[in-house]
Amino acid sequence: MAEQIMTHSQGAHSQEKEAAGRAAAKLVSDGEIVGLGTGSTAYFAVIALGERVQAGLKIIGIPTSVQTGDLARTVGIPLTTLDENPEIDITIDGADEVDPNLNLIKGGGGALLREKVVASASKKMVVVADSGKVVPGLGKFPLPVEVIPFARTLIEKKIVSLGASPRLRMRPDGSLFITDNGNQILDCSFGRIDNPPALAVLLSNIPGIVEHGLFIGLAKLAIVGRGDGVEELRR
Numbered sequence: 445m446a447e448q449i450m451t452h453s454q455g456a457h458s459q460e461k462e463a464a465g466r467a468a469a470k471l472v473s474d475g476e477i478v479g480l481g482t483g484s485t486a487y488f489a490v491i492a493l494g495e496r497v498q499a500g501l502k503i504i505g506i507p508t509s510v511q512t513g514d515l516a517r518t519v520g521i522p523l524t525t526l527d528e529n530p531e532i533d534i535t536i537d538g539a540d541e542v543d544p545n546l547n548l549i550k551g552g553g554g555a556l557l558r559e560k561v562v563a564s565a566s567k568k569m570v571v572v573a574d575s576g577k578v579v580p581g582l583g584k585f586p587l588p589v590e591v592i593p594f595a596r597t598l599i600e601k602k603i604v605s606l607g608a609s610p611r612l613r614m615r616p617d618g619s620l621f622i623t624d625n626g627n628q629i630l631d632c633s634f635g636r637i638d639n640p641p642a643l644a645v646l647l648s649n650i651p652g653i654v655e656h657g658l659f660i661g662l663a664k665l666a667i668v669g670r671g672d673g674v675e676e677l678r679r
């Protein structure tokens with residue numbers, strides 16, 4: 445735990461991530477089912493929620509990854525599953541890019557599939573991000589696409605025909621990155637994505653793509669760290 449706090453507190457924009465995560469955790473009310481996002485910004489929201497639980501807040505969390513589930517248990521947040529609680533009151537999650545319509549690119553941490561399922565089951569999705577994530581248009585960050593291993597090469601070809609360069613995600617040690625769902629990720633450089641909703645439909649229609657990291661119309665509020673404060677973006 446101490447080691448994990450060290451890791452997250454040393455990254456670039458760490459102060460902004462913490463400010464955003466902590467501000468979002470204040471939006472959670474007693475009795476709520478809470479979707480718990482993944483990544484170094486969502487991390488701070490989970491830590492802050494853990495502190496509130498220790499102080500008496502009654503919530504139940506649904507984690508978007510094995511990693512976040514482990515963290516939530518460590519800080520004392522009781523957990524449930526979507527089977528038991530298919531309606532989530534509020535989800536707090538990070539993003540790799542946030543555009544002016546609050547469309548997002550997500551999946552830098554590889555948890556996009558569960559993150560999108562949880563976001564889509566939530567009455568409210570709150571994005572937490574540092575100021576570097578806010579962009580005029582999506583696409584500089586390579587779009588993560590989760591694929592079943594059986595179809596990977598075929599899907600790579602289809603993504604090339606859409607004008608992107610897909611790259612199979614590897615771990616820093618050189619081994620293949622495998623998601624919590626046993627799939628692989630193609631990080632696809634499209635350059636500027638002029639029409640994110642249209643691209644989202646094209647990708648969703650390719651058999652073997654389990655999910656892609658375009659989150660269209662899911663977030664209504666983004667809390668963005670700016671210096672040591674936060675800015676709220678609404679749609």
Ligand code: 5RP
Nearest residue numbers: 483484485538551552553555
């Ligand atoms: C994980 C995600 C993360 O929310 C996204 O990558 C942002 O991460 P961070 O807050 O560490 O910058 O989508 O799949």
